[in-house]
Amino acid sequence: CAFPGCSHETEPSTAVVSHLIDFTREHDIPVVFYLELSSGKIAQIISEDSSAKTMQFSSCHNVTKEDFENGATYVSVMEQNLEALKEALY
Incomplete structure (x- = not known):
C-alpha cells in the first residue's frame, strides 16, 4: 500500500501522489504495481509522470469469475505474480 489507509475506496492526496512520482523518478523504479480488481488509477498517474510502467500484482484472494472459469488457481495466480x-x- 502506497499510503496510510489506502484502499479501493480512498484516494491519496496530491502531495502523496507527487511524493510517489518524485520517489519513482529519483530511484529509477521501473515498475509501479497495482492490485487486482483495483482501477490502477494512481499507478497510471505515477507511470505517466515517470518512466515506470504499470503491472498488476495479485493479493491471491480475488479472481474474476472469468479467470475462475478459465481455471485460475492459487498457484497459477502466484506464478503470474512471480513472472511480474x-x-x-x-
Whole structure:
C-alpha cells in the first residue's frame, strides 16, 4: 500500500501522489504495481509522470469469475505474480 489507509475506496492526496512520482523518478523504479480488481488509477498517474510502467500484482484472494472459469488457481495466480516480479527486477 502506497499510503496510510489506502484502499479501493480512498484516494491519496496530491502531495502523496507527487511524493510517489518524485520517489519513482529519483530511484529509477521501473515498475509501479497495482492490485487486482483495483482501477490502477494512481499507478497510471505515477507511470505517466515517470518512466515506470504499470503491472498488476495479485493479493491471491480475488479472481474474476472469468479467470475462475478459465481455471485460475492459487498457484497459477502466484506464478503470474512471480513472472511480474521477475520482469520488474530485471
